[in-house]
Amino acid sequence: MKYLKIRWIAVLLVAVGTSFFFGFKSGDNRSFQVAKNLDIFNSIVKELDMFYVDTIDPNKTIRTGIESMLYSLDPYTQYFPEDDQSELEQMLKNTYGGIGSIITWNTKLKRSMIAEPYEHMPAATVGLKAGDILMEIDGKDLAGKNNQEVSEMLRGQVGTSFKLKVQRPGTEQPLEFDIVRRSIQLPFIPYYAMLDNNIGYINLSTFSGNPSKEFKQAFLDLKKQGITSLVIDLRNNGGGLLDEAVEIANFFLPRGKTLVTTKGKTKQASNTYKTLREPLDLEIPLAVLVNSATASASEILAGALQDYDRAVVVGNRTFGKGLVQTTRPLPYGGTMKLTTSKYYIPSGRCVQAIDYKHRNEDGSVGRIPDSLTTVFHTAAGREVRDGGGVTPDITVKQDKLPNILFYLVNDNLIFNYATEYCLKHPTIPAPKDFKITDADYADFKAMVQKADFKYDQQTEKILKNLKEMAEFEGYLTDASDEFKALEKKLSHNLERDLDHFSKDIKEMIAVEIIKRYYYQRGSIIQQLKDDKDLKEAVGILTAPEKYKEMLSVPPVKPDEGKKEK
Template identity: 35%
Template structure:
């Protein structure tokens, strides 16, 4: 933030203090007494008061105190980090309400990156997820309202509404020349922490944790008991696209695998009350089967604490892509005017000593330029920060969680992305299942006849493609078509099972568990892949 913004911010803060105390004249007198010390707070406050009065007296139009105060506070906070935020009364009430219960929305996890409201992750099973909105999409407009430069709170306010109403959002997608429009119907967004779990054909269990909410531990125990009763020989825990959530739930989920009285994470900040340690508390069942934890670039916060702790305590092999690196702690502080302040007070450090927070992300979220060269330099620097797990395996710091070895996800073709954007699979499945009275054999095969019928439907909707597009997307189309038809009859779990052959990262985990029967064998394999 430049000097002019800083000065305006400080001026406005003084106004808040003076108005709340109704002691403008007395305060000004006090400031005058201290003006000899240029670095003294009271001297600076005297300057604020003076500039405020001159501005109010001489500016060409009348200025509203409330607007000046809000703008100045936001200006001041922009010199901190992107997670420190001021909420006026109405926004604070909306923010605190939105963190509880259900609401009418679209199902998008967003953050502000530069001037753009950017999709961090669509929430599974929601309108945004079904429509094909994806990580990295920039929301530039809601109905006729531009969101360029808007805050996340403003964006949320425009996207939420009465259940059943529709909203049109316009998206700028990297690699796509023209903006894309999506019309979505708002739904009640109730998010299960564990949307599905099941036993794979190779005897391993699979558990998807979509976020850490107040029910995560109970849902996890239910899933583990069910899978263990089925006799699983290994476990895959999927934390990809998990934006985080409640810290205590992350600690207690780790507890299920490492037992009681073990340090999971600690917070360290400037003030003593920010420094806390979080230990596991409960006696739990011993789980000695091999475990793989899947993560990606959208795994953040509490999910990073879980993945990193499983790594630190040598209870799980982490594979996928380096995680997001959201390791800062915020405290919500009510203010006298009914508003609130969300302030970053500490950073998370897991058992090995690694700090989860990735500082380069703060620069990106604040709109500062970060080049590919900067990111590569940061990555190389991180590899110099060596830490050790309980059993002395090497892990790396620098923010986020670096997997024990990296696995890229498959890239979707442009034609595949267009089919999802146009909601082609979902709409076709709806029409098809109405025609077939919602009856479908779970083991059906997408025949050439059904494939051609879908392609004719696509052409009727004005979606063009070439033979090359079709050749490169054939397997994807058949799989997604089967998955969406199954979803209509059997639900999300069976739909996901039908699509796992497309998931390169998950398939890598399955193949590893087919080949290696213990955690030690998995760790030995990972070590051979990470010789630097």
């Protein structure tokens, strides 16, 4: 019956589309083209439904067509049908109904497992631990189901309950838990604290929901503790609501300042956002930490504070998302999130880095080259550019993670070691005091060796390609001795690599262990111990003259002001 109804609707759409097709005046070319192509699309669906050799699923077929059409525009314009509204709600409100845990895939057992329960959420409250293998939900075996399918089963309406069976490492019999789904609110501010030199630190993870309220409380609490400067950490913050970025910027900028201007096709899409309230603090020195995953609303906050010379931006160039999305209701309970405008920060620049309108012949898109960007100026007259995210005032060179670390993480060896470590250690010191000892690392190396761990070495691949090219061009015979010597030096040596890259590997192990006891807050504390971006921020905040100089226009040298005749 439902299928017949869908077919009837499709036929009706064809009829309606046809009436539009003949109803437009020949001079109204754009409307004609829209109606024409709608008619063609409806006819194709009808013909497929009636004559295709196999029975098609109309929902799946049309959904595929919709998604392909929208993706040809930009990756942010999306369709959410009625049964997929929870994903949109999580995106907008930073909440969902579930147990509050990240799950990951156990490649050996081919099952999902708990990777990280969130503090104070149902998973952690009932006693689920990282490493627990998910076996059954309400008696249904989860074997053969991927992470996405398991995640959908764990989520549901707030207040509903289910029985979860898990196999915990170190225990013989499976464990069962009765869990009640709750509204899962991901932390806006997973960690804030006063660091040395009376420097405040606030880690802001998202602009979805209402983070400005918690940010204000955190800042005022730090002020009571006696901070004299502040670091705002926006690294890996993918954005959220534009209004929230404006609200937080208003804490440090005077009332009446223009922060964002949006420009779109319609009047509703074009707006100007100004600071509407009295600020909390106009004088406290600020540093903002950013990286390549700092995007959207995060770039508005970082860019606005930079454009008004209110903060020193530290880190690496941001993602470059200068597009604004809004939601539009659709028939049958669906919703479309679509890009309606571009936003421009106070200097007048747009940070959008990718030009989706002008695609290459193969459909790919690329970043706008620096040579095509335009110079703008901050309030003090400092040069800034558009078209490529927010470029930091202080760029920090990041260390590249070793190749071996990727494979250790991908093979769950660090995760598995942390699980075994927790079975042997009921408690550990506070995050600021915890460290991986030489004995701990020796145990880890022994576990890796026992696991017969294998990984690709890029040098070996490149050397192999070089040999093939040398042979092709006739150089291999004369250079054979050199190649043999190089192969000997680059031979695979797991023991050597584990020792050579021990610092990075130990850091990853420590993070994985600490979050088992102190959750996300603990892992942040661990990562801040040797944080290059934070060190640079502290350096500039503890040097008042340098801080002031950095936010001012460099003085013009006598010869620079003269023009050649």
